[in-house]
Amino acid sequence: MVTERIRYAPLRSCIITPEQAAERIRDGMVVGLSGFTRSGDAKIVPMALVEKVKREQQKLKIDVYTGASLGEVDGLMAEAGIIRKRLPFQADRTMRDKINCGKMLFIDQHLSSVGDLLRSGAMPDVDVAIVEAVAITEEGYIVPSTSVGNNPIFTARAKEVIVELNTAQPLELEGIHDIFILDEQIARGPVPLVDPRQRIGIPAIPVDPDKITGIVVSDIVDTPSSVEEPDEDTRLMAEQLIHFLRGEVRSGRLPEQLMPIQAGVGSTANAVLYGFLDSEFTDLVMYSEVLQDAVFDLIDAGKVRFASASSVTLSKKYMDKLHRNIEAYKKKIILRPQEISNHPELIRRLGLIAINAAVEVDIYGNVNSTHVLGTHMINGIGGSADFARNARLTVFVTKSVAKGGRISTVVPFVTHVDHSEHAVDVIVTEQGIADVRGLAPVERAQLIIDHCSHPDYREELRAYFEEALKRGGHTPHVLEKAFSFHERYASNGTMKP
Amino acid sequence: MVTERIRYAPLRSCIITPEQAAERIRDGMVVGLSGFTRSGDAKIVPMALVEKVKREQQKLKIDVYTGASLGEVDGLMAEAGIIRKRLPFQADRTMRDKINCGKMLFIDQHLSSVGDLLRSGAMPDVDVAIVEAVAITEEGYIVPSTSVGNNPIFTARAKEVIVELNTAQPLELEGIHDIFILDEQIARGPVPLVDPRQRIGIPAIPVDPDKITGIVVSDIVDTPSSVEEPDEDTRLMAEQLIHFLRGEVRSGRLPEQLMPIQAGVGSTANAVLYGFLDSEFTDLVMYSEVLQDAVFDLIDAGKVRFASASSVTLSKKYMDKLHRNIEAYKKKIILRPQEISNHPELIRRLGLIAINAAVEVDIYGNVNSTHVLGTHMINGIGGSADFARNARLTVFVTKSVAKGGRISTVVPFVTHVDHSEHAVDVIVTEQGIADVRGLAPVERAQLIIDHCSHPDYREELRAYFEEALKRGGHTPHVLEKAFSFHERYASNGTMKP
Numbered sequence: 001m002v003t004e005r006i007r008y009a010p011l012r013s014c015i016i017t018p019e020q021a022a023e024r025i026r027d028g029m030v031v032g033l034s035g036f037t038r039s040g041d042a043k044i045v046p047m048a049l050v051e052k053v054k055r056e057q058q059k060l061k062i063d064v065y066t067g068a069s070l071g072e073v074d075g076l077m078a079e080a081g082i083i084r085k086r087l088p089f090q091a092d093r094t095m096r097d098k099i100n101c102g103k104m105l106f107i108d109q110h111l112s113s114v115g116d117l118l119r120s121g122a123m124p125d126v127d128v129a130i131v132e133a134v135a136i137t138e139e140g141y142i143v144p145s146t147s148v149g150n151n152p153i154f155t156a157r158a159k160e161v162i163v164e165l166n167t168a169q170p171l172e173l174e175g176i177h178d179i180f181i182l183d184e185q186i187a188r189g190p191v192p193l194v195d196p197r198q199r200i201g202i203p204a205i206p207v208d209p210d211k212i213t214g215i216v217v218s219d220i221v222d223t224p225s226s227v228e229e230p231d232e233d234t235r236l237m238a239e240q241l242i243h244f245l246r247g248e249v250r251s252g253r254l255p256e257q258l259m260p261i262q263a264g265v266g267s268t269a270n271a272v273l274y275g276f277l278d279s280e281f282t283d284l285v286m287y288s289e290v291l292q293d294a295v296f297d298l299i300d301a302g303k304v305r306f307a308s309a310s311s312v313t314l315s316k317k318y319m320d321k322l323h324r325n326i327e328a329y330k331k332k333i334i335l336r337p338q339e340i341s342n343h344p345e346l347i348r349r350l351g352l353i354a355i356n357a358a359v360e361v362d363i364y365g366n367v368n369s370t371h372v373l374g375t376h377m378i379n380g381i382g383g384s385a386d387f388a389r390n391a392r393l394t395v396f397v398t399k400s401v402a403k404g405g406r407i408s409t410v411v412p413f414v415t416h417v418d419h420s421e422h423a424v425d426v427i428v429t430e431q432g433i434a435d436v437r438g439l440a441p442v443e444r445a446q447l448i449i450d451h452c453s454h455p456d457y458r459e460e461l462r463a464y465f466e467e468a469l470k471r472g473g474h475t476p477h478v479l480e481k482a483f484s485f486h487e488r489y490a491s492n493g494t495m496k497p
Numbered sequence: 498m499v500t501e502r503i504r505y506a507p508l509r510s511c512i513i514t515p516e517q518a519a520e521r522i523r524d525g526m527v528v529g530l531s532g533f534t535r536s537g538d539a540k541i542v543p544m545a546l547v548e549k550v551k552r553e554q555q556k557l558k559i560d561v562y563t564g565a566s567l568g569e570v571d572g573l574m575a576e577a578g579i580i581r582k583r584l585p586f587q588a589d590r591t592m593r594d595k596i597n598c599g600k601m602l603f604i605d606q607h608l609s610s611v612g613d614l615l616r617s618g619a620m621p622d623v624d625v626a627i628v629e630a631v632a633i634t635e636e637g638y639i640v641p642s643t644s645v646g647n648n649p650i651f652t653a654r655a656k657e658v659i660v661e662l663n664t665a666q667p668l669e670l671e672g673i674h675d676i677f678i679l680d681e682q683i684a685r686g687p688v689p690l691v692d693p694r695q696r697i698g699i700p701a702i703p704v705d706p707d708k709i710t711g712i713v714v715s716d717i718v719d720t721p722s723s724v725e726e727p728d729e730d731t732r733l734m735a736e737q738l739i740h741f742l743r744g745e746v747r748s749g750r751l752p753e754q755l756m757p758i759q760a761g762v763g764s765t766a767n768a769v770l771y772g773f774l775d776s777e778f779t780d781l782v783m784y785s786e787v788l789q790d791a792v793f794d795l796i797d798a799g800k801v802r803f804a805s806a807s808s809v810t811l812s813k814k815y816m817d818k819l820h821r822n823i824e825a826y827k828k829k830i831i832l833r834p835q836e837i838s839n840h841p842e843l844i845r846r847l848g849l850i851a852i853n854a855a856v857e858v859d860i861y862g863n864v865n866s867t868h869v870l871g872t873h874m875i876n877g878i879g880g881s882a883d884f885a886r887n888a889r890l891t892v893f894v895t896k897s898v899a900k901g902g903r904i905s906t907v908v909p910f911v912t913h914v915d916h917s918e919h920a921v922d923v924i925v926t927e928q929g930i931a932d933v934r935g936l937a938p939v940e941r942a943q944l945i946i947d948h949c950s951h952p953d954y955r956e957e958l959r960a961y962f963e964e965a966l967k968r969g970g971h972t973p974h975v976l977e978k979a980f981s982f983h984e985r986y987a988s989n990g991t992m993k994p
């Protein structure tokens with residue numbers, strides 16, 4: 001019974017239809033939607049809104065703030081053209097196209113920063129928050145589902161809150177969350193977390209129940225993730241990384257159970273994580289923003305003994321597995337607000353090993369995580385810079401070529417810098433690994449070209465570096481050829497000479 | 498009497514000559530020197546080392562780690578060619594030249610990160626630490642002078658410590674320092690600081706006195722700073738900034754006494770700070786890494802009521818003033834280790850307003866703080882990214898042109914990215930101000946070009962942007978023209994068409 005999930009009795013009379021909820025969204029509003037990397041996203045109300053706009057041929061435009069990417073609802077909203085501005089992250093093909101052809105504004109924002117940007121008034125505040133929940137507690141608090149994301153800050157700041165009570169999400173998720181609320185920056189104390197396994201908050205999101213103007217019942221499941229299987233290249237990358245970590249342990253730079261691990265979104269990071277399955281490492285702890293399929297296999301294999309994140313993003317098979325074994329997984333997983341999972345304070349304190357995927361890296365170690373040819377947005381920076389900038393060991397992984405070999409992911413100069421050379425410690429491709437810690441730019445360039453670039457491009461990269469060296473400087477470049485690889489790709493469809 | 502400054506009696510017999518101390522530095526060693534933005538630097542021992550190398554025509558090469566830039570000793574060491582590798586910051590002409598012609602390796606490193614890089618073994622550890630002190634306490638602890646910098650971590654990690662006991666530094670500096678030591682990342686708690694005025698540590702640097710292998714008496718004063726006077730342009734920049742902050746207070750986005758302020762090194766940041774002198778703002782608090790002349794005038798005028806930093810870097814006149822009024826200033830100033838003054842944890846918690854100087858900014862808000870034409874190092878990133886990345890409000894200031902108008906500091910694409918568009922909130926030039934918070938790239942570009950660029954370059958920037966827009970993308974660019982301004986400067990000596 002749905003009403004059993006609404007334990008604060010006065011709210012039982014607040015159940016409304018998705019269409020009624022959609023009526024509350026008006027042109028020009030800022031809407032905060034739950035959802036983080038496809039999970040726990042608001043679904044039925046945005047869908048009803050899209051339907052309504054189509055049906056009534058309305059010209060409605062709203063600003064949409066989320067935790068991170070949503071599921072299929074992102075594509076539906078983008079297609080319907082109802083979003084004026086969106087932040088902080090997306091990963092949808094249709095939305096990407098709208099952004100790249102200038103039909104939608106996108107702010108590519110560090111995931112940890114959204115909360116403080118709202119608190120400090122740096123951007124317009126949230127009018128309506130629409131958040132998915134598995135239950136409402138006795139106090140009227142909201143129990144989130146498969147992600148926490150920005151739900152606490154959205155519900156705190158919104159003028160009104162609409163809850164999507166999702167019966168397709170198991171009620172047993174209750175208890176997996178740990179909600180810690182940051183104060184205003186002028187009166188804020190330390191975040192007391194010193195161990196990824198620690199609970200520092202409460203299990204539900206506190207909210208004034210009077211702000212909840214409607215509860216919509218839903219049974220739409222999370223859009224499953226579609227990560228690609230590990231392949232020979234990702235297997236080689238994982239091997240490089242494990243070998244490197246083994247060396248770090250041997251030389252006493254890392255303890256045997258390593259440090260807490262963060263691993264990024266997408267196929268590459270997920271595939272690389274699989275490398276730990278056959279490794280000697282056990283008793284690993286994760287402090288990440290999202291847990292993908294690989295983490296569940298690592299938990300099952302006894303490799304990972306605890307994982308903290310802001311969401312679980314799973315393929316269909318793994319989602320079923322989670323649902324079947326939820327009580328067991330709950331002992332090993334905590335989901336937190338993204339302000340906490342991605343907090344610079346905690347990342348530095350805990351001494352994380354951060355493993356994220358790069359789109360391209362340059363010979364000096366600058367990393368592009370977001371833009372194709374410097375101009376076209378893929379997904380966004382997400383939490384990668386929260387982690388990369390503050391981790392103890394910052395690793396970027398990428399295959400040395402993309403698009404069937406027509407693109408070298410090691411280039412003279414990245415066309416967009418998301419992570420500067422100052423923050424990057426180790427680069428891994430299927431070709432090899434470059435540990436650039438403690439190295440000056442000219443030392444780094446040699447390692448990165450020799451170890452990470454694809455043989456098809458290595459000679460040209462060397463020639464660029466040689467020519468640059470003749471011109472001198474701390475970071476030698478030949479500016480008029482800095483983007484020559486990209487220019488060639490733009491005109492010839494391949495970076496190959 | 499010098500011995501009165503050595504209150505731990507057993508160490509009184511450890512006084513050695515600078516030459517004896519220099520003998521302890523051997524080829525291939527890693528030497529940690531005290532010193533932060535010219536202040537409190539080790540002087541007499543490095544000078545003796547330089548003399549010795551010259552005299553004996555030795556081929557000695559060492560790696561030198563510091564807090565930040567040193568005084569004239571940096572130039573002397575660079576000229577003598579005794580440094581193989583240097584980190585994390587420098588600001589000396591001779592050293593810069595050596596770095597840029599490849600005769601010296603330089604690692605341009607975030608100032609907050611050096612400590613954890615050492616703890617985690619990411620770079621070779623310190624063999625000998627040479628630190629300036631005003632006294633040794635009863636326990637044998639070291640009382641630093643005009644900077645704290647990396648002294649605590651260097652003395653903790655070094656195999657041996659040499660103290661430069663500087664009698665030219667007033668003993669009354671004792672009590673101004675607050676030394677808080679971070680644990681290993683695996684066992685580290687929160688840093689308990691919640692207010693810039695708070696003391697969380699002890700007044701001296703704890704060290705095992707047995708590690709102190711020599712005390713060298715010195716009376717060489719800090720190299721005075723040589724900041725340029727405010728001019729019409731910096732006056733206009735200050736005016737823009739004050740006007741902006743006033744608006745923020747009016748609209749409730751900042752409290753009346755603002756948030757704690759950080760201001761960067763160099764002439765520009767110092768000059769812009771002077772703007773507060775004639776403003777309505779009072780009761781300001783600073784949480785910065787270095788306090789330059791302007792801060793002392795602001796304290797005297799009752800505008801700044803407290804200032805926390807890692808060093809004071811003053812011109813001759815202001816140094817004298819500090820010495821004369823030291824007891825009064827001590828009530829209003831705390832000097833901390835740079836791991837604490839620049840800690841991401843504290844910068845985020847305290848909600849800083851960070852004001853740093855840029856070398857160039859691009860139309861999308863990416864900032865270059867370090868490289869001329871993308872290749873030649875000026876000083877280094879210093880603490881600018883520690884602050885910029887985690888502050889509540891991140892401001893960059895720069896004159897719209899450099900080198901007598903031949904260089905536009907607003908360019909289509911910065912030639913080196915130290916601060917990505919994700920971290921930059923406000924850009925100020927003498928032409929105007931661009932508040933890019935909450936704006937997508939194409940919105941930012943219009944503001945930055947219209948408000949910040951110099952009229953001599955504005956039309957060409959607009960033309961670039963228009964052409965880029967036609968090509969599309971989230972961040973439109975014309976890659977083959979991205980560095981056209983710089984290429985023109987390189988060939989014609991001016992960016993003007």
Ligand SMILES: CC(C)(COP(=O)(O)OP(=O)(O)OC[C@H]1O[C@@H](n2cnc3c(N)ncnc32)[C@H](O)[C@@H]1OP(=O)(O)O)[C@@H](O)C(=O)NCCC(=O)NCCS
Nearest residue numbers: 264265266267268357358359360369379381382383384402
């Ligand atoms: C970088 C990132 C896009 C890689 O994603 P992935 O799923 O591991 O990798 P893929 O190989 O599928 O790459 C994604 C797309 O980018 C393309 N791509 C990758 N490198 C490219 C390059 N150098 N130039 C052009 N396109 C490139 C791929 O071809 C693929 O395109 P397709 O979808 O049309 O096939 C992804 O990790 C990301 O969005 N990162 C930023 C956010 C982040 O790191 N968050 C981490 C904190 S959890």
Ligand SMILES: CC(C)(COP(=O)(O)OP(=O)(O)OC[C@H]1O[C@@H](n2cnc3c(N)ncnc32)[C@H](O)[C@@H]1OP(=O)(O)O)[C@@H](O)C(=O)NCCC(=O)NCCS
Nearest residue numbers: 761762763764765854855856857866876878879880881899
């Ligand atoms: C950016 C920075 C160099 C500006 O310094 P400054 O003293 O305020 O400014 P100046 O105008 O004197 O500029 C310094 C030099 O750079 C040159 N310069 C400035 N902009 C330039 C540009 N776009 N292209 C080429 N040269 C440029 C100046 O001409 C000057 O050269 P000179 O010494 O040969 O005359 C300085 O702030 C810095 O090193 N910042 C990085 C570290 C930092 O921000 N730390 C802050 C935390 S405290």
